[in-house]
Amino acid sequence: MKRTVLILLALIAGAIVAIADIDDERQKQIIVALSTVYENDTIPSFNLMEVNIIGKRYFTTKRKQRKYDKLVRDVMKAYPYSKEIKSVLVETYLYLQNLPDDDARQKHLEKVEKGVWNQYLPVMKKLTLSQGKILIKLIDRECNQTGYELISAFIGKFRANFYQVFASLFGATLKKEYDPTGADAEIEEIIYLIENDMLELIP
Numbered sequence: 001m002k003r004t005v006l007i008l009l010a011l012i013a014g015a016i017v018a019i020a021d022i023d024d025e026r027q028k029q030i031i032v033a034l035s036t037v038y039e040n041d042t043i044p045s046f047n048l049m050e051v052n053i054i055g056k057r058y059f060t061t062k063r064k065q066r067k068y069d070k071l072v073r074d075v076m077k078a079y080p081y082s083k084e085i086k087s088v089l090v091e092t093y094l095y096l097q098n099l100p101d102d103d104a105r106q107k108h109l110e111k112v113e114k115g116v117w118n119q120y121l122p123v124m125k126k127l128t129l130s131q132g133k134i135l136i137k138l139i140d141r142e143c144n145q146t147g148y149e150l151i152s153a154f155i156g157k158f159r160a161n162f163y164q165v166f167a168s169l170f171g172a173t174l175k176k177e178y179d180p181t182g183a184d185a186e187i188e189e190i191i192y193l194i195e196n197d198m199l200e201l202i203p
Contacts, residue, residue: 074134095108147176
């Protein structure tokens with residue numbers, strides 16, 4: 001087995017070569033192998049792509065399995081909207097830079113707010129409370145700012161407080177931050193699976 005591995009490494013090392021320093025007069029080719037010198041010993045070296053290995057989840061009870069399946073469905077429902085919202089915010093920000101004064105920017109922001117409200121309110125009504133809470137977290141993930149901070153920056157703190165009170169009526173908060181290595185680690189894992197086409201679509 002070891003011999004086979006050594007032969008394989010030797011073949012790979014021999015295959016990865018580069019032609020450099022061609023002398024115009026003698027057309028001499030210098031073959032350079034990718035290697036590292038360690039204590040007078042030349043060792044073949046390779047740059048390998050990072051690979052994330054995620055095993056299949058197994059649950060001790062059906063209740064835990066149903067809870068995880070629900071989280072998968074909720075993330076799959078909310079994640080595309082967080083990407084759309086990020087796109088709208090970036091487009092709006094770039095457009096605002098080209099407007100001549102504060103009055104023009106204010107009018108445009110009012111127009112955007114009305115358009116977003118009309119476009120997404122029917123969609124938001126179809127989300128469950130848990131999906132809405134996940135969406136708030138994912139907005140923070142995509143934009144590196146909470147929903148409250150974004151609204152406050154674009155249309156003012158007064159409107160941000162209004163939407164915060166509105167969200168609190170449903171037990172949510174626009175100030176919720178995303179924690180990919182802590183409380184939201186499972187969500188982060190699910191997003192990784194989604195982005196790499198490793199999850200079947202669940203209706």
